[in-house]
Amino acid sequence: MASVAGVSPVRDRLAYTTTKFAVVGMTKALALDHSHTGVRFQLHLPGARRNSICSGAAQRISRKRHIVNGLNPVDRANGEPEEVAAAALYLAADESAMITEQL
Numbered sequence: 546m547a548s549v550a551g552v553s554p555v556r557d558r559l560a561y562t563t564t565k566f567a568v569v570g571m572t573k574a575l576a577l578d579h580s581h582t583g584v585r586f587q588l589h590l591p592g593a594r595r596n597s598i599c600s601g602a603a604q605r606i607s608r609k610r611h612i613v614n615g616l617n618p619v620d621r622a623n624g625e626p627e628e629v630a631a632a633a634l635y636l637a638a639d640e641s642a643m644i645t646e647q648l
Contacts, residue, residue, distance in 0.1 A: 546588075546589050546591070546633070547565045547568040547569055547572075547588055547589070547590050548561075548565045548590055548591065549590050549591070550562045550565040550566075551565035551566050551568055551569040551588075551590055552566075552569060552590065568588065569588060569590075572586050572587075572588040573586075576645050580645060585641075585642070585644065585645040586645055587633075587636040587637070587641075587644070587645070589629065589632055589633050589636065591624065591629045591632075
């Protein structure tokens, strides 16, 4: 798990953004180096979710709807924690065996 901050910097969050970029790079390198072993490396980059940590950010994003619409093709400023979990479970399942190094 990382964050959309791993591909798009977050203002005033240098350490957070740096670590998320590092996780993205590490995952890509692991996938490249170990693809021949059959081990898959998946990285989930959830955006804002409905929880106590993201509530302030989600409210700010909702006020800037025109920006969000340009970034999120499904026209939603935030997702449900269950949606993040479902995607993670799919990527860990045998049904996604052909998928690796996806962001």
